[in-house]
Amino acid sequence: MAKFRYAILENDKAVTAANTSGTETIDLPENGILSDIDFMCRKALNYTDDTPLPLWAAIQKLEVLVDGSTVVKSIDGRQAKALCWYNKGPFDKLGWYQASGSHNVYYHHFPLYFGRFAGDTKYGLDLGAYANPQLKVTWNMTTTTDHGVTYDAVTTPAFTYNVQAKVMDGTPTGFTNKYVQSRQIDDWATANSTEHNVEVPRGYDLRGLMIEGAYLNINWFDLLNHVKLDFDNGKWVPIDMDYENVKACHLNWWPAECAINQAYYGASGDGIDVQLMEVNGHSSGATDLDNATIAYGFTTYGASTLLKYTEAGVAQATASYIWLRDAGWGPMGTTYVPMSQLLDGGVEEVRTTDYGRIDLKVQTGSAAGTSAHTKVVAEYAKPNGQ
Secondary structure (H helix, E strand, O other): OOEEEEEEEEEEEEOOOOOOEEEEEEEOOOOOEEEEEEEEEEOOEOOOOOOEOOHHHHEEEEEEEEOOOEEEEEEOHHHHHHHHHHOOOOHHHOOOEEOOEOOOOOOEEEEEEOOOOOOOOOEOEEHHHOOOOEEEEEEEOOOOEEOOEEOEOOOOOOOEEEEEEEEEEOOOOOOOOEEEEEEEEEEEEOOOOOEEEEEOOOOOEEEEEEEEOOEEOEEHHHHOOEEEEEEOOOOEEEEEEEHHHHHHHHHHHOOOOEEEEEEEEEOOOOEEEOOEEEEEEEEEEEOOOOOOEEEEOOOOEOEEEEEEEOOOOOEOOOOEEEEEEEEEEEEOOEEEEEHHHHOOOOOOOEOHHHOOOEEEEEEOOOOOOOOOEEEEEEEEEEEOOO
């Protein structure tokens, strides 16, 4: 029988207040089975003429490495948030405060799961099978644009972070001696009506592919206009579909509501990352100034323009605090293709060594533009010790 323990690896660690970027290296425990890591961070927030930089845009890479260079996790802040939702985590509660001033008592959470969900006892990273396990976090508070949204950088961010790890001592019943590896495998700039091919790395059993398609005031279906998944040049083509079928599949694969809650600081005309592929429900409320109507440019934009109007119908050009709740689908502008939906008998992973080549083809529409970037994350079930 295994028992869980929480290891506090860093507790409210403050980086020099004026530092605006860096890489933090945190040593992980050297024994036990690692189930989850919670990386939490905060910073000062300042509004000049654009909304303050959100932490998911400031966290440029979350890496877990073992044996010096073997990749266990390699994703950015947005991808960590999205994967949290796909793994049944608390996506809508990870960081709800995005305002102005030195309100850096509010942590933003970035969970990393080494199983299929928090506390999974079938999968996990066996720390004793490796040397020098580490978490590396690369951050940059000077970032002023992300997915087309313009932000105010913070000159004195007072970056502070917390790290806790959930570890199993002993071997749980039914343990597979595998962990879930997550890593970005491609990142490319879009072009109108163009197909991009991603060759999916083979070697370990594939659990899923997460595709990101979001940019300011561009419809998600122009970024993910057609998607094709091809094993061995046509031997098996489980997916070959236009955007409307991609959406239908996503809603069947992931029927639970995806919602985001946040306190936001901004003025009418500011950009806003709504953190969804598509908004199907919206509610809002003002905390101070007279904002009668708060809306977005369009519901199929993953990042949009904030519209704030007074009761007289005048655009509210003064920044203020507003509460937002948006519901829809596609956390952080992503869709995720789970291999479990393409196989029978409860099998959750595709054995990639059965194929000589695996291609994911993503085609844009005529209005994709040239500024967006599409990214793909692959997740594998990888045996411990390899």
